Amino acid sequence: MGVPDVTQSYTRTWRAPPFRTTTPRGVPVATHRDPMGIGLAVLNRIASSSTVDRLRLRKTAERAVYEGARSGFRVAGATSRAFRRVQASGAPTRPARTPDSGVFDLEPTEDQQMIVGVVREFAAEVLRPGAPAAEDVNDTPKEVLAQTSEFGLTLLNVPESLGGLSEDRSAVTGVLVAEALAEGDMGQAVACLAPAAVATAISLWGSDAQQQTYLPALTGDDIPAAALAVAEPRPLFDPFELQTTAVRTASGYVLNGVKSGVVRGSEAELFVVAADIEGQGPRLLVVESGTEGVAIEADPSMGLRAAGLSRLVLTDVELPADAILGQGTEDDYRECIRLSRLAWAGLALGTGKAVLDYVKDYVKTRSAFGEPIAHRQAVAFMVANIAIELEGMRLVTLKAASRAEQGLDFSREVALARRLAGEYGMKIGTDGVQLLGGHGFVKEHPVERWYRDLRAVGLMEGAVLV
Missing domain, CATH: 1.10.540.10 (Acyl-CoA dehydrogenase/oxidase, N-terminal domain)
Structure with missing residues (x-):
């Protein structure tokens, strides 16, 4: 199916069979x-x-988050x-x-x-x-x-x-x-x-x-804009060693800290924020954007620009005692981090597949010295390696997701998925640019954007969840 001219409208009719019940x-x-x-x-x-x-x-x-990115800005959180x-x-x-069906399928x-x-x-x-x-x-x-x-x-x-x-x-x-x-x-x-x-x-x-x-x-x-805010703007960030803190008070908690990589932060009406609860370690808290002390700053990024990433600045934000998400257990927080990393692995698979499909066609049509560059063994092997790496990433990611669905321990599998998606995802982006040569460095081709987006996979925490 060809890609339509997005400046022109077109019509498509979706037909769904009848249904028996209602939500x-x-x-x-x-x-x-x-x-x-x-x-x-x-x-x-x-x-x-x-x-x-x-x-x-x-x-x-x-424009949403980046309207004032060139000069920098800080605004109050969106009115919730x-x-x-x-x-x-x-x-x-x-x-x-x-x-568990007992069948590997x-x-x-x-x-x-x-x-x-x-x-x-x-x-x-x-x-x-x-x-x-x-x-x-x-x-x-x-x-x-x-x-x-x-x-x-x-x-x-x-x-x-x-x-x-x-x-x-x-x-x-x-x-x-x-x-x-x-x-x-x-x-x-x-x-x-x-x-x-x-x-x-x-x-x-x-x-x-x-x-x-x-x-x-x-x-x-x-549906309101909402964001899962875990990452913090500091080197070698560890989601289990947070500098965002929630201090107990007589009426609840006082929240302070800065979160980065917050999706559509200037529009978000609701946040789930990771913070260190004194004496308990990292937990998740629900924060409405209209709460006093919530502010948004510009956070220009190398990739994922369409996600409207921003910083969430929390200054003496007073929250009620029931702001802790659910029971506030350490196991819940660990599962959140694992499921988030699993989602990023899924995103890496899709972008990696886009790179593979694009370079496969490119090397067959790009000629050098009188023949398509796909005939060169080094080029063919590089494309084959992208496909092999994608297959390995996909298998371990789906295995981790399957175990998560069944309530089984998936910590090992998600760690492997994170490692492969971060390492091979970045390599796939690099190889895609390399295969296009000078064309890989210009915006005429989408590979340079995919390269920048794939760099985020091994760095981002939170934001998405499966």
Whole structure:
């Protein structure tokens, strides 16, 4: 399928089969027990979209975080919508573990094939052609964000009873979706997945009151910008040695510190922030952007520019005692870091696949000394190595995601995925630029952007979650 001219509108009709049940929000879906449940639910959201027939990117996207990046700026956090606080009425609802079938099978389920097929087509037709413009303005167009919201990205790890799509964990689906989006553009993929990271965190570890307070907005029609803020702007950052601190007070906590790599920070209405709780170690806290003491600074980056990365400055931010996410255990925090690294591995897979597909065609059509450079053994071996490295990354990433779904220990597997994605992802980007020679250094070809984006995989913490 060819890539359309994004300055022209075009029409595409999505057709979804009938459904048998509805979610608590009244959106028709199949039950999680239906083998086509999640996929059909996503297609239903797309079919009911009033804008899906017009996937047009605006010519001039709004600037968000980087408007004042050249001179530097600090602004107060975005005015948060009035999240209606709900008192706990019982135990929180958690996604169920996926049962172990006992069969080693890497073939995606019908659900996953349907979801990934839609997302991959969207990435090819919208994210890929719109990537240069999004990077130029350091922001993802609002039209693109609205479209991915209609795909139900924030619903994947939210139980049906809370307005989501499935009662079961879906880490593998999350990895496949991240891979498909990043095949179009990693920066925009991160921007689209950021609210889903917050929804997933609240679903997996939040208290009943937190779920009832925040998930209705994150699973509704007007999804707020939200960010999972873990990283800090210092060398050799360790997510388990945080300088952002939360000090206990008579009424709750006082939060101080600086977070970096915060996705769409100037627009975010809700943050899940990693901080060191005195005497307890690192934990996650829920912070609404309108809280006094929350400010946003510019944070220009080498890659991921379309994600609108910024710094979150926290100065004597007073939080209630129930701001700690859920039970606030060390195990929850460790799992958050692992699942975040797993999501970054998925993003590396998608961008690496984009590099491979591009250089395969390039070396076959680029001629030197009277023949395509693909005929040169050194060139052919370099392309083959990219494919081999991608395959290894993909196998260990999916294994880690599968174990996470089943509630098994996946610490070893995610450590391997992180290492391979960080090391080989960077190498794939470098080799892509090398294979294009002088063309790899100019913006006429997208490989230089993919190179810069892949450099982030081994450095970033938080931001995305599966």
